[in-house]
Amino acid sequence: MSAQPQPIRIEPFKVACSSCNLRELCLPLGLSNDQLERLDTLVETRRSVPRGNTLFRSGDEFNSLYAVRTGFFKTCVSSEDGRDQVTGFQMAGELLGLDGIGTERHTCDAVALEDSQVCIIPFHQLEDLSREFSDLQRQLHRIMSREIVRDHGVMLLLGSMRAEERLAAFLLNLTQRLKTRGFSPSSLVLRMTREEIGSYLGLKLETVSRTFSKFQDDGLLEVKQRQIRVLDAAGLQTLVNGSAC
Amino acid sequence: MSAQPQPIRIEPFKVACSSCNLRELCLPLGLSNDQLERLDTLVETRRSVPRGNTLFRSGDEFNSLYAVRTGFFKTCVSSEDGRDQVTGFQMAGELLGLDGIGTERHTCDAVALEDSQVCIIPFHQLEDLSREFSDLQRQLHRIMSREIVRDHGVMLLLGSMRAEERLAAFLLNLTQRLKTRGFSPSSLVLRMTREEIGSYLGLKLETVSRTFSKFQDDGLLEVKQRQIRVLDAAGLQTLVNGSAC
DNA sequence: CGCGAGCTTGATGCCGATCAATGCATGTGG
DNA sequence: CCACATGCATTGATCGGCATCAAGCTCGCG
Numbered sequence: 001m002s003a004q005p006q007p008i009r010i011e012p013f014k015v016a017c018s019s020c021n022l023r024e025l026c027l028p029l030g031l032s033n034d035q036l037e038r039l040d041t042l043v044e045t046r047r048s049v050p051r052g053n054t055l056f057r058s059g060d061e062f063n064s065l066y067a068v069r070t071g072f073f074k075t076c077v078s079s080e081d082g083r084d085q086v087t088g089f090q091m092a093g094e095l096l097g098l099d100g101i102g103t104e105r106h107t108c109d110a111v112a113l114e115d116s117q118v119c120i121i122p123f124h125q126l127e128d129l130s131r132e133f134s135d136l137q138r139q140l141h142r143i144m145s146r147e148i149v150r151d152h153g154v155m156l157l158l159g160s161m162r163a164e165e166r167l168a169a170f171l172l173n174l175t176q177r178l179k180t181r182g183f184s185p186s187s188l189v190l191r192m193t194r195e196e197i198g199s200y201l202g203l204k205l206e207t208v209s210r211t212f213s214k215f216q217d218d219g220l221l222e223v224k225q226r227q228i229r230v231l232d233a234a235g236l237q238t239l240v241n242g243s244a245c
Numbered sequence: 246m247s248a249q250p251q252p253i254r255i256e257p258f259k260v261a262c263s264s265c266n267l268r269e270l271c272l273p274l275g276l277s278n279d280q281l282e283r284l285d286t287l288v289e290t291r292r293s294v295p296r297g298n299t300l301f302r303s304g305d306e307f308n309s310l311y312a313v314r315t316g317f318f319k320t321c322v323s324s325e326d327g328r329d330q331v332t333g334f335q336m337a338g339e340l341l342g343l344d345g346i347g348t349e350r351h352t353c354d355a356v357a358l359e360d361s362q363v364c365i366i367p368f369h370q371l372e373d374l375s376r377e378f379s380d381l382q383r384q385l386h387r388i389m390s391r392e393i394v395r396d397h398g399v400m401l402l403l404g405s406m407r408a409e410e411r412l413a414a415f416l417l418n419l420t421q422r423l424k425t426r427g428f429s430p431s432s433l434v435l436r437m438t439r440e441e442i443g444s445y446l447g448l449k450l451e452t453v454s455r456t457f458s459k460f461q462d463d464g465l466l467e468v469k470q471r472q473i474r475v476l477d478a479a480g481l482q483t484l485v486n487g488s489a490c
Numbered sequence: 491c492g493c494g495a496g497c498t499t500g501a502t503g504c505c506g507a508t509c510a511a512t513g514c515a516t517g518t519g520g
Numbered sequence: 521c522c523a524c525a526t527g528c529a530t531t532g533a534t535c536g537g538c539a540t541c542a543a544g545c546t547c548g549c550g
Contacts, residue, residue, distance in 0.1 A: 145346035
């Protein structure tokens with residue numbers, strides 16, 4: 001929370017979308033080779049964001065979207081009175097900054113939870129290119145729409161689930177996304193604190209901690225601080241689906 | 246919840262965007278006259294949706310966005326185990342259906358809370374046209390981005406506010422939007438039940454009702470069933486801003 | 491007029507917040 | 521290498537806000 005040095009390192013390397021191992025998860029999905037080449041000319045630079053630093057803050061001028069290349073982020077909004085809500089966690093291949101399009105200013109903070117790198121996608125150039133390529137246009141629309149759908153899912157969680165259900169849903173979502181990226185769905189290291197999980201799920205950190213312990217007692221998980229092993233994914237799933245209602 | 250007759254009435258009249266009194270709130274915002282004419286050729290038909298009927302349901306094929314011309318809608322998502330969450334209320338000039346873009350299927354139900362009319366906007370034609378007109382493209386992106394930002398605000402509400410704060414925020418949002426449309430911000434008729442408000446705010450209907458009563462006792466509102474008069478908007482605002490924390 | 495959907499209000503109980511203490515890992519300086 | 525500080529996690533005890541259960545009430549409508 002104190003003033004951060006905020007070193008903005010722009011990497012000189014070009015990292016072509018066309019040769020990126022995330023292209024099937026990210027903006028390039030569905031593009032032809034020549035479209036990809038054009039996208040490459042647009043996404044020229046990476047930026048490193050050390051753990052704990054912000055990629056952008058609420059109020060910052062909006063210019064670009066950012067694709068997570070490596071690392072892990074959280075986004076959080078805050079109200080005038082210091083209330084504060086984590087609205088999402090982003091991992092490789094996911095886009096950051098969509099919130100800024102509407103007002104030309106960012107409306108949330110994006111904070112790296114581990115040393116990370118993002119690709120910078122100048123938005124107005126992206127708009128130009130997506131007027132040329134309907135495939136790119138469609139992919140951008142898809143990504144924005146899916147963000148809306150995801151948000152609706154979080155509303156459902158926050159509005160109608162109880163603590164255990166929320167945490168189970170959270171863990172299943174996380175393991176699912178890790179699996180998509182080729183990681184083990186059963187063994188994971190949380191990049192965020194109990195407090196950040198709690199903020200995202202509308203719970204206090206003590207409740208998150210207690211619920212982890214309960215899952216461990218019930219044989220669903222093995223919990224060692226941030227090291228989690230999922231022992232019974234099906235059990236978590238039945239929790240999410242209105243266990244005992 | 247029983248089977249509905251679902252009469253799909255397509256109105257023969259053309260209602261040009263260019264002459265619509267909502268054009269400053271809706272998709273046409275910021276378009277030039279010749280752009281508006283082209284949009285008119287695309288948005289050819291209206292559809293009437295009687296109170297209680299659905300405009301679309303979760304799982305329906307996605308083809309079009311819908312702009313509310315008159316009336317009032319709710320959207321709600323539901324999980325496999327009949328849990329159910331109202332994700333928004335839409336009034337004149339607001340768009341419905343953005344959720345369907347990502348998967349080509351709608352992911353929520355849109356239900357008319359009073360007799361309503363919507364303009365049908367065939368989405369793929371809209372995409373075509375927005376590749377021609379960057380103004381239209383920008384407006385579409387703005388609308389989607391603002392929906393994301395709105396959703397983040399709801400998350401903040403659901404994740405960190407208490408019942409009184411939630412209801413106060415809800416009422417202020419509603420009156421703000423009515424004011425934008427030229428209605429009195431102090432006198433309003435709720436189109437939705439206590440249960441629907443509760444679902445949106447993550448509360449039970451009894452809590453909503455009690456909180457209305459409390460606001461009335463405190464001199465903030467006058468409540469007669471669904472007829473609400475706001476007596477002290479500033480008082481509601483201070484409630485939202487962490488009253489006594 | 492009587493029925494039913496929706497709203498209000500009261501009594502009670504439970505889930506998760508709050509307050510508080512302890513534990514555990516990491517890092518820093520003597 | 522130890523002593524100590526710091527940040528995060530765990531666990532217990534207690535409290536309170538909202539859910540739940542249960543009556544009545546209001547109003548519109550057949």
